[in-house]
Amino acid sequence: MSLLVYALLAGLFYGLYFALVGIGLNLIFGVMRIINLAHGAFLMLGAYGAFYLYTLLGWNPLWAVPIELVVFFLLALPIYYLLVPRLQRSDDPEMLSFILFFGLSQVIEALAVFAFGNDQHSIPDAVFGTRPLHLLGQVFPLSWVVSAGIGLAGIVAIYLYLYRSRIGRATRAIMTDRDEAVVTGISVNRVSVLAFGVGIASAALAGIFSPFMLGAIEPSMGLHITVMAFVIIVIGSLGNPLGTVLGGLIFGEALMLMQTFLTSWAQLFPYVLLIAILLVKPSGLLGRKVRSA
Amino acid sequence: MLRRSVMRSLLVAAALAASFAVWASPPSMIKIGTLYAGSGKFSQASTRQYDGLKYWAKEINAKGGVYVKAFDKKIPVKLVAYNDQSSTTLAASLYNRLITQDRVNLLVADYGSVLTSVAIPLARVHKVLLFDETGTSGKFFEPKDKNRYIVLTGLPTSSEWPKVLADFMQHVGIKKVAILYASNDWSGSQADTLNSTLKSLGVEVTFYESVPDSTSSYSTILRRIAATNPEAVAEFGYSTNDIAFLQNYASSGLHFKMMFVPNPALHFDVVRNAVGDAAIKNVYSYVAPPLIRYNKQVNFGPTLDRFEAAYTKAGGKNIDLSTVAGYNTGLIMGKALAEAPKFTQESLRDSIDTFSGKIFTLDGLFKVNAEGAQIGESLPVGQVLPTKKGLALLPVFPLKNAAAKYVYPQPANP
Numbered sequence: 001m002s003l004l005v006y007a008l009l010a011g012l013f014y015g016l017y018f019a020l021v022g023i024g025l026n027l028i029f030g031v032m033r034i035i036n037l038a039h040g041a042f043l044m045l046g047a048y049g050a051f052y053l054y055t056l057l058g059w060n061p062l063w064a065v066p067i068e069l070v071v072f073f074l075l076a077l078p079i080y081y082l083l084v085p086r087l088q089r090s091d092d093p094e095m096l097s098f099i100l101f102f103g104l105s106q107v108i109e110a111l112a113v114f115a116f117g118n119d120q121h122s123i124p125d126a127v128f129g130t131r132p133l134h135l136l137g138q139v140f141p142l143s144w145v146v147s148a149g150i151g152l153a154g155i156v157a158i159y160l161y162l163y164r165s166r167i168g169r170a171t172r173a174i175m176t177d178r179d180e181a182v183v184t185g186i187s188v189n190r191v192s193v194l195a196f197g198v199g200i201a202s203a204a205l206a207g208i209f210s211p212f213m214l215g216a217i218e219p220s221m222g223l224h225i226t227v228m229a230f231v232i233i234v235i236g237s238l239g240n241p242l243g244t245v246l247g248g249l250i251f252g253e254a255l256m257l258m259q260t261f262l263t264s265w266a267q268l269f270p271y272v273l274l275i276a277i278l279l280v281k282p283s284g285l286l287g288r289k290v291r292s293a
Numbered sequence: 294m295l296r297r298s299v300m301r302s303l304l305v306a307a308a309l310a311a312s313f314a315v316w317a318s319p320p321s322m323i324k325i326g327t328l329y330a331g332s333g334k335f336s337q338a339s340t341r342q343y344d345g346l347k348y349w350a351k352e353i354n355a356k357g358g359v360y361v362k363a364f365d366k367k368i369p370v371k372l373v374a375y376n377d378q379s380s381t382t383l384a385a386s387l388y389n390r391l392i393t394q395d396r397v398n399l400l401v402a403d404y405g406s407v408l409t410s411v412a413i414p415l416a417r418v419h420k421v422l423l424f425d426e427t428g429t430s431g432k433f434f435e436p437k438d439k440n441r442y443i444v445l446t447g448l449p450t451s452s453e454w455p456k457v458l459a460d461f462m463q464h465v466g467i468k469k470v471a472i473l474y475a476s477n478d479w480s481g482s483q484a485d486t487l488n489s490t491l492k493s494l495g496v497e498v499t500f501y502e503s504v505p506d507s508t509s510s511y512s513t514i515l516r517r518i519a520a521t522n523p524e525a526v527a528e529f530g531y532s533t534n535d536i537a538f539l540q541n542y543a544s545s546g547l548h549f550k551m552m553f554v555p556n557p558a559l560h561f562d563v564v565r566n567a568v569g570d571a572a573i574k575n576v577y578s579y580v581a582p583p584l585i586r587y588n589k590q591v592n593f594g595p596t597l598d599r600f601e602a603a604y605t606k607a608g609g610k611n612i613d614l615s616t617v618a619g620y621n622t623g624l625i626m627g628k629a630l631a632e633a634p635k636f637t638q639e640s641l642r643d644s645i646d647t648f649s650g651k652i653f654t655l656d657g658l659f660k661v662n663a664e665g666a667q668i669g670e671s672l673p674v675g676q677v678l679p680t681k682k683g684l685a686l687l688p689v690f691p692l693k694n695a696a697a698k699y700v701y702p703q704p705a706n707p
Binding site: 002003005007011014021060064102109110113117118119120122126129132139140141142143144151212213214215218219220224255256259260263266267270 | 336378501505508509513531538543566567568569571
């Protein structure tokens with residue numbers, strides 16, 4: 001029983017973090033119909049940013065949060081203007097983006113090897129304090145709580161952006177029907193660049209906490225994380241950022257329960273779940289809602 | 294049609310084998326073909342291993358080349374190297390390219406068992422001796438295969454690694470052990486040996502399970518292990534696994550009397566920097582060069598101290614086991630060329646038998662069995678202990694090799 005409670009709570013912490021990992025990828029897809037296969041590469045860069053702020057300046061990773069949000073948002077702007085409008089003019093932007101952003105991820109990885117080397121790095125958990133959190137008779141690393149808390153804060157911020165702001169309404173309008181949004185006078189380019197910036201910044205934000213949740217950081221970690229993020233958003237619903245929260249929670253709980261009770265099969269189950277959901281409900285668990293939003 | 298294509302393939306293989314068989318006149322240079330992983334999960338260790346080999350080539354060329362007994366002269370060496378990006382698929386085609394197109398004289402495998410595995414059948418079918426630097430899987434050296442075209446130059450086969458560890462556990466009176474391993478051959482063979490050796494010693498193995506290589510969170514697994522009440526926990530995985538495992542253990546609030554992970558022996562600075570001093574202090578691991586130094590026993594090539602000084606002076610990074618393994622492979626190749634009466638792959642292999650067990654390099658005693666497996670070296674047990682220069686991984690067992698007294702039970706994390 002104790003193991004089950006631990007697994008469920010651990011799954012909750014991980015689920016909130018996984019939701020943060022996936023939400024930027026889904027936002028970009030929802031608005032621009034672009035599959036950003038460089039998502040994990042930006043997360044990797046965010047992780048290195050936190051690592052170097054910690055090792056070179058001794059800064060707590062929490063200080064990296066505002067810095068990286070601004071830096072990566074600004075970094076996303078030229079990337080957007082260089083790549084996305086051209087993609088949108090093509091006959092098949094989804095497929096082309098698949099190839100183009102895969103290429104971008106490889107370029108980022110290669111540059112990261114030059115810049116950071118191949119050694120694995122991490123940030124000690126003790127950076128958030130050595131006293132663990134006691135919850136329902138279980139003990140959890142404080143770094144998990146912080147990571148999950150930041151994940152939750154990120155999700156809430158994106159919810160407020162989408163549902164409580166004028167630009168968010170415009171964003172949802174584009175996600176629902178891009179052509180109708182254009183007809184109603186919404187500046188698709190302005191909304192898209194903002195969503196692209198938020199998506200990349202959220203990836204960097206997740207990267208800051210990846211040493212505590214995903215283990216060591218290294219230049220080649222991006223592709224694996226992109227695949228994981230893709231699974232999370234497909235489980236929730238491709239194109240619905242808030243479906244990602246559900247996808248993240250399911251992914252986190254499934255992973256932790258499997259690690260606890262069927263250790264050797266732990267990495268397999270989330271993907272089996274993905275296949276099952278695609279067969280039973282191809283639009284994802286919240287697929288219908290996104291179209292009626 | 295099928296028969297004709299089979300015949301054609303056999304003729305091509307025979308022609309290639311012949312091209313490796315005999316050189317009537319000395320070549321202008323000795324071409325050494327190898328691969329390295331410039332990216333991907335093996336890149337860190339692979340590039341360091343390649344750096345070690347490159348340094349040997351540079352050093353030997355500065356002396357006029359490598360002495361080749363078959364021609365009684367020194368001949369410069371040239372490295373032909375390709376980046377396999379940690380991909381076995383790419384590595385297979387690149388090994389093939391080195392053999393069939395570049396016609397290298399000597400073939401050196403990339404780092405580790407995974408990237409070496411694809412070279413073995415190619416080397417065998419083309420009758421090229423493969424210098425295996427760190428591919429320690431026991432499966433490569435099965436007596437039933439009767440493969441004479443492979444020599445493991447450095448570490449012992451991975452199934453041999455935990456034998457001293459099992460002895461240590463018995464020495465300190467451990468009765469219950471949990472074993473967790475990543476599902477790769479290197480980790481699995483160590484876990485398998487430890488499991489069977491402990492059982493033969495009457496030690497109870499309370500937990501014996503594998504996790505996928507990509508596992509990056511161990512907290513729930515640690516809870517399961519704790520539920521079986523082991524005194525010692527041994528985790529076998531790659532360095533990414535060890536880093537996540539140690540971090541999760543440090544923050545778990547759990548305490549075991551002994552915690553063992555393998556990778557501090559291979560990349561101590563990398564693991565230590567990643568997890569921090571608090572998480573690695575008192576942890577047990579193997580000890581391998583450069584963390585153990587056989588300076589007094591070395592009778593072939595430089596001592597580790599001299600190599601380290603020269604290597605870093607030449608601009609190299611801090612040395613680690615991979616660097617030493619790369620350089621050591623160069624030494625063994627040089628010795629084989631210096632001893633082989635003929636410049637053929639078979640003669641090179643036979644010459645290795647003549648000096649096996651007689652030379653002691655900076656990596657330890659070089660001794661191979663009939664299958665080419667390294668049996669001269671053993672890996673002592675070490676523990677991360679405080680020294681005047683900070684934390685260091687020091688040999689603690691066998692007691693005759695000990696540089697420090699082990700701390701058992703391990704104190705709990707602060």
